[in-house]
Amino acid sequence: MGLFDLSRRSLLAAVGSLASAPRVLFGTAHAQDHLLEVEWLATAGVADGFAPVVLSPDYGATQVGAGMQRLHWVEPSPDGATAIAVARRPGTTALLFDRRHGTVLATFEPGEGRVFSGHGRFIEGGQRFLAVEIEVPGGDGVVSLRDVEAGFAIVAEWASSGIGPHDMLPSGGALVVANGGIEPHTPEAIGAEVAGASIALLDAQTGRLRAVAELSDDLSSLSLRHLAAGPTGQVVVAAQDLIADEIARPLVYAVEGERLRAFDAPDAEWRGLRTYVGSVAYDRSGAFVAAASPRGNRVMLWKADGRFLGSIPLVDGCGLAPTREPGQFLATSGLGEVVLIATDGEGVGVVARRSGGPRFDNHAVLAG
Secondary structure, three states: OOOOOOOOOOOHHHHHHHHHOOOOOOEEEOOOOOOOOOOOOEEEEEEEEEEEEEEEOOOOEEEEOOOOEEEEEEEEEEOOEEEEEEEEOOOOOOEEEOOOOOOEEEEEEEOOOOOEEEEEEEEHHEEEEEEEEEOOOOOEEEEEEEEEEOOOOEEEEEEEEEEEEEEEEEEOEEEEEEEEOOOOOHHHHOOOOOOEEEEEEEEEEEEEEEOOOOOOOOOOEEEEEEEEEOOOEEEEEEEEOOOOOOOOOOOOEEEOOOOOEEEEEEHHHHHHHHOEEEEEEEEOOOOOEEEOOOOOOOEEEOOOOOOEEEEEEEOOOOEEEEEEOOOOOEEEEEEOOEEEEEOOOEEEEEEEOOOOEEEEEEEEEEEO
C-alpha cells in the first residue's frame, strides 16, 4: 500500500486560517455494519477535514465522523464504550463517540472566551471529565471540571497556574498540568527566547496549587507540553524549544515534585529531534519510555530511570501508545504509517509495519 503524498504538517498549515472561523460541529457517521475491533484510538486528517480513528489489532484504521477542526488527543472512557476527542488550534469543540459502533454521540465546547488545548481526561470512573482550556487573548490556563451525565456541563473551574497549558493528567492525588508558556512555531514565538513554562501540581479535589516545578535558566527556552504517567505513578514531560541554535538541550524530563530531572541521551540524539517532541508514552509495564519527533523523523527510547536505549527513524512520526505486551510501542505517522517498536532493555527495533493509513495526528492511545 502506498503512502499519502500530503503530510500532516502541510495539511495543518493549509487549514491554519480556521483559527478565526466559526465553530464547526462534527458530522455523525452511519453506524458500522459490524462492531469495530478496537485496540488503539487516534485522530487523523481525512479528506478535507479531521476525524477520530479506531485502530484494530492488525493496525487497520476506521474513521468516525468528520469535521473541519483539528483533533488532537483521544481519551478512552473507563467503561470501554466511548471516547472523547479534543480539538486544538482552533480548539472550540470536543466530541464524544461510540468507539465500537463508530458513531459521534455528542459535542461540547470550552468555557466562554476560551479554547481547548487539545487534551482532557476522565476521572471518577468516567463520571467527570477534566479539560484543559486557554483564555483568549491573554493565554491564562483553566482546568474545567465537567459532569458527563449533565451533557458535560462545567461544575468547577481551576486556574492552571500558568500560561498556555497544553496537557494535564491525574497522578498521586494531584493534577499534573504542563503549562507550556509560549508555544514554539507560532507567531508569538518569533524572536522569543523565554517560554515561561512550568509544571503545576494541583489538588485533585479542590484545584488548589500544591507546587510548581520549573526548568533552570539555561533551559528557559523550553516549552513543557506533553505528559505521560507510568503504572507506578511516575510522570514524564516532553518539551519543545523556542530556539534552534544547535545546543543539545534535553527534551524529556521526569517530574519529581518541584524538580524536573532530565533524561539522558547523546548530544547528537537531542539535536536530531530538531527542537521538537510531539508525544511521549510509557510501555505497558512502565519499564520503558518513548518519545517521538515528527520534525526529527525519529522515535527515541529509554529505560524509565532515564537511561537512553536508542532510536529508530520514522518520517513525520508522532503518535505513540503502548501495546498489551511489555517493551512494545505503537507509533503512527502523518504519512499514514503504523509501526510496532520493541525493546529488550538493551536495543531498539521495528518488528511490524503497515502503510496506507490516514494522516495520523500527534497522539495514539491504547483502548484498554
